[in-house]
Amino acid sequence: MVDAPTAYLAIFLMALVTLGTRVGGAAIMRFVTLSPRVTVFLEAMSASVLAAIVVTFLMNNGTREAAAVGVAILVMLATRSAVWSMVAALLLAAGWTVLIS
Amino acid sequence: MADASVTSTIRPIFTFRGLTRGAQRLLPVSVFVLPFGIAYGAAAIDAGMTIDQAMVASLVMFAGASQFAALDLWQTPLPLLSLMLVVLAVNARHLILGAAISPYVNPLPAHHWLGALMLLSDVNFADSYKAMKDGERDAAHILGGGLMLWCVWAIATAIGVFAGSALGNLERFGVDVVMAAFFGALTLGMVPNLRRAIPVAVACAVAVVTLPILPAGWNIITAALAGGFVGMLDPKAVREAG
Structure with missing residues (x-):
């Protein structure tokens, strides 16, 4: 069984990475063209x-x-x-x- | 891909009306999210997540494929770095979607810009991108579609986790193979022809060879990068993307 604090830390970090991919594409396009x-x-x-x-x-x-x-x-x-x-x-x-x- | 010539002429807005328009348009489509969400909820319980953890994951991540992928690495101790990198690799396609839709959101003030992008996914991208090409200039359309999908995703996960904990030992119902089946089908959908299958085949070979020698999840990251690099060597694909 995964302990609860680590599990929620993992979920939080994965959510942060996911949000990064959502805003990253448009953010990059402010400076350079993909x-x-x-x-x-x-x-x-x-x-x-x-x-x-x-x-x-x-x-x-x-x-x-x-x-x-x-x-x-x-x-x-x-x-x-x-x-x-x-x-x-x-x-x-x-x-x-x-x-x- | 984004057309540089339109960038200067788009004056996007961000209103509640646009949000409801986007949400309404995805109401019928969002029904198709239900089976995936139910499967995820059940598979999450099967993988050892608690009801609360699986629900929180769906609410804050809202990214089905990467949530499924994380279940494969849900072990003690949790490989945090591998989890983050696998989620990054699975969700990297969002970067392409965001870049494509950037002319319609980048002129917005920061809080509206974030609102338009925070629930960007394949489905609301496809719908809003088409609407915006057809003259829609309300970027809240993207968020509205995302909110509709997010609600259905959460409800479906709830059904899945409660069914999973009530029924116990889900392997006898075949829940353990759903993720692999879903990913197999998705991969097939992303490979339009044999030439585009070459990087995928190389990635599979790399994943097999590196599985016994790398820590959990790293064979997948290595394989994904190998596939990406092999893909770049295809001049025809690069021409088509330009």
Whole structure:
């Protein structure tokens, strides 16, 4: 269990960083123009960080989780809906727990 | 991207009417935030956050993807620096949104400027940016949309945390895979073609290789930076962004 003061310190710091990203883009534009190169860096990083989190999750878990993520990606390709891919993954993981393990 | 030629001609205002307009326009869309918020609330309880902590996180952060990402690192002792850097990397796309909308907010006085940007997210950006291109000049429109999403996000989190604590052991319902599924789907949505998938593939490889050798979360930060740098090497992407 994480102790409460540290937990709230972490939440506060994360909120501060998030606010920084919200105001940072417009603030920077007061002084310089965001170059196309920097824009591409930020775009590529945004997709990369999410993919890296998924891969790390898969490395730390087993077949059930890998199957769920696989189904989510297939459903996303088919429906282009993040909600349906979440639902599909949830159902597969729940079904796996009930039927297999 | 921001068009330098319009900067001098925009005279933005910031009124309560603009705020309600922005809020009303996002009322239907905000329904789609509900499943994510409920999933986050349940996953937060599953990860060991208390009801209060998960609620406070949703209220003060209001950034779903980064809140999910933080759950992955919610362990004892809390890796504060890793948490901050992962949240920074996940929310870095806000910088692009803020830069794009800057001509419509930067002429405002500081308190209105902060108000317009404090709840900036993908959804209200998309709506307000389009409205402003079509002639809307009330920057409170962005805050109004943000407030609508923020309310729904908080309500949904509340439903999720109470359902989570009432039901216990949420893994049997599959809640533990929701984050990875959501991120997998989001990544796919951000990669329009195979060429744009190259930096993402490099990032995945870096994340795998560095996972056993770096402290918690740092493999993700390293991978994100690697993906960003590889992305910059694509001259076509740079041309398209210019």
